Amino acid sequence: MSQPPPFFKFRLYVADDTPNSSVARFNLDALCRAHLPGRHEIEIVDVLLDPTRALADGIFMTPMLVKLTPAPVRQILGTLSQTETVLQALGLNSASATAA
């Protein structure tokens, strides 16, 4: 690939440190460190603290990860524990295979 790797912008909607939200934050951190070092940005939105934001964004459940870039925008619900599935959903499957 002659193209530079894309920069990932995430937004993670959580509810305080409820169990699933906490796990999701932990998993996203680990995934980014492993697969997207130096080319990611994470914004955390606590729906308990900022309910209108979630409503505006059309988020009805937490934890919910939104990939803002690169396009297309994708929403992934849950704790992000199934790593392969998540990578696939993010379009990072081949990249990881190539890297391996």
Add this chain to the structure above:
Amino acid sequence: MSPTVLPPSGDKHDEIPGLIETLLATEARLEQLTAGQVDTVAGQDGRTFLLRRAQEQMRRGEAGKQASILNALPARIALLDTVGNILSVNEAWRNFVGAHVLQGPGYTVSLNYLTACDGAHGYGAREAHEVARGIRSVLAGTEALFSIEYSYAVSEEQYCFLLTATPLAEGHRRGAIVTQLDITDRTRAEEALRQKDALIHMAGRITRTGGWAVEIPSQKVFWSDEIFDLMEFPRGQAPTLAEALELYPIPWREKITAAMIACAEHGAPFDFEMQITTAKKRNIWVRVCAEAKRRKDGSVLRVQGAFQDITERRRADEKLQLLSSAADQSTEAILITDAQLDLPGPQIVFANPAFARMTGYTAAEVIGQTPRIMQGPRTDRALLRHLRENLAAGQMFKGQTINYRKDGQPFPIEWQIAPIRDAQGIVTHYVALQRDITERQLAEMALKRFRALVDQSSDTLEVIDPATGRFLDVNDRGCVMHGFTREEFLDLRITDVSATTTEANWPTVRESIRLHSSRSGEGVHRRKDGTTFPVEFRSKWVKLERDYIVTVVRDITERKATEEQLLHSQRIENIGMLAAGVAHDLNNVLAPMLMAASILQSHITDAGDLRMVQMVEASAQRGAALVRQILGFAHGVGGEQQLVQVKHVLHDIASIITETFPKLLDFEQEIPRDLWTIQGNPTQLHQVILNLCINARDAMPDGGTLTLKGENCSLDEPAARAIPGASPGDWLKLEVSDTGTGIPPDVLAHMWDPFFTTKGPGKGTGLGLSTVRGIVERHRGVITVQTVPARGTTFTVYFPATDGTVGTSPSTPLVFRGNGELIAIVDDEESIRNLITDILFHHGYQVISASDGIDGVGLMAKHVGEIRLVITDFNMPGLNGDKFARVIRSMNPAIKIIGISGGDEGRVAAATANPYADVFLTKPFKAEVLLAQVQELLKLPPIVP
């Protein structure tokens, strides 16, 4: 969540269980759909709904977090219910209770804390009861906060706690939270800080030092308590910077303001000594120094510094400065050493310029040296030992010895060495004042010599205080003269000693001395025993450092006596001179009688006439002898000695006595014919015996017996011893005895003294017995006296007898005759001139005569060559015999000259000294004597009839 719920109505009662059922089913389905991975869901209105598991999780997590927080706190925390039961405790509480003594009931969960506190006893019980009280009031809602600090000893360690109790929920009686915070470390740190602070303050107080700071840029001033005290401000609010600077007097104010600005802007430190005025308007000296405290960026945060009252030190410095210049100016050498007495000796730490001048060592040369470098062979070792002992005993020492200058020159020195002690009384140094006493020793010697001179004086020397008349000094002679010791004398005043100076006239006397600066005269002084004596004095006003009167007093007792004697002798001499004059005239009267008598004897043949003429001759001779005696007394008695027939003298005296003494005296005489001769002067013998006889006569005014006796006397050893002054041998003994009044003892003691007389003024000379004794002694004789009152007195005179005898009878008179030789006679007395002319003419000479020297010279001129011999009087008016003799001798050197003199022996002596007269005859003389001399001079043979 709405806190208010309406009570459910009857028909809705059945709906609720259905709705719960739906809720639960909905939730279960949601979980199922999201595989349990969702925590919240939101409704269309955006309200978030927390799912059951997440709710559970959240609640547990919250409690855990809170427990963790509580457990993480270092404080011990317990939750009490409304009656004080412990509901729960944190880990620190649990650990503390477990680790220490508090296993007992009351401190763990489910036990009542109040009960435990109430039950406390012994150490800490008081605090425990107070805690219980406080917690109760918190639980009751009357106090919102209770706190107490208390200490607690655990295993001998002191712990400090801060206990607080607060209500669990405000306004509700729901229990309380009790917190125990271990503040042991904080308390200890605070205590340590307090102690440190106290030490700093103490140091500040003692050194009169304080700290200050000025915040930049606020210029807020901070003063420590010490500065408030030094500045005499009430502690508390420090003045503003401007006010603080105002406290410095003008010249200092400008300087310190500039320094403050420099320090605040550039961080330049300063350190000054200045004067400042305190709130009580006292000027004190201070040392003020400052440095800048900077922020991290280098800008100045504050200026801080120290401030010290150095007034005392400044005063001490000033005093030291003064003392130091005094030491420099001192003419006495000052040396300060340390107190090291053992070898190598004390070290010099200071020497003043006078020391350098005295010794030749500069201060730099001797500092660090021992003063022993100035000692030498003549330095008194015993004195040094004594010095060392004194100093070791911490005492002052004074002494004199010899020291040596740098050039080796010895000089006498006086030391005064004193120990210097520090505040504890320990000797740290010695200060030595040293003086070169060469000059003083010389002066002292001179003074001693002068004193000896003064004391040796034969006069009294007194120094009198003019103000009081008291004696300030007196010499030894003065003490002896007056019979006082010097101490006694110096307690006296002039009026005690001088009988002529009284309290009344002393001021006048003093003023007279002051006015004329001296006064002299005669007076009378009084001895200690009250007797007085005449004195001559000379007082002088002496101005030295004050006024003195110096008086020289001479005892003139002897001089007075001598003066009296002199007066007396002068009187006698006047009488003598008068007598001599009379004698001269008497001789001229007697001379013709004698000569005429001797001529008549050769012409008279009738025996009766002859006896008459012989009596005339004897009387004239006696008259001549009397005249001689008067002359002898008047001019002292030289008296040639010759062999004397004492019996003739005795006979002469006897005839005088019988002829002249009162007839009511019986006179007895005992004059042996074979009386021995003595060597002596007949006239003087005559005088002795006559004197004794006159005294004997005067002792018998009412008559009695006078005995004159001569005796040959051979004294053996015992007999000679009985007579004081005599020795064994042949003596001629003469006795003059009377039966008179005798001599009283007081007269006996003085009767040999010259001028002592009992005979009353004008009657006796007082010379009689003293002359007698003088004559007797001159004849190596002895005179003694025995007297018995009312019985009489005997004077006995012993003369040493001479060997052999003199021809007992006079030889047959020779007849002298001339053979027409021409003789010139020059005499102003016509009778004598004629008599001599007659005598010579009758005996075969041719005679020409002249009445004075001028005529005599004319006679000589006419008959020069013919005249063989000139007889001339030496006492002539006009050209006297003396000159006349010289003239005629010059005219004819071969001419013979006989001088005659009617004068006294003095004139005879003068004439005899004349080298031009061949022979001298004293008038009156017998014709035989004149003829014999003429015969002799003209070398004519004597003719024996």
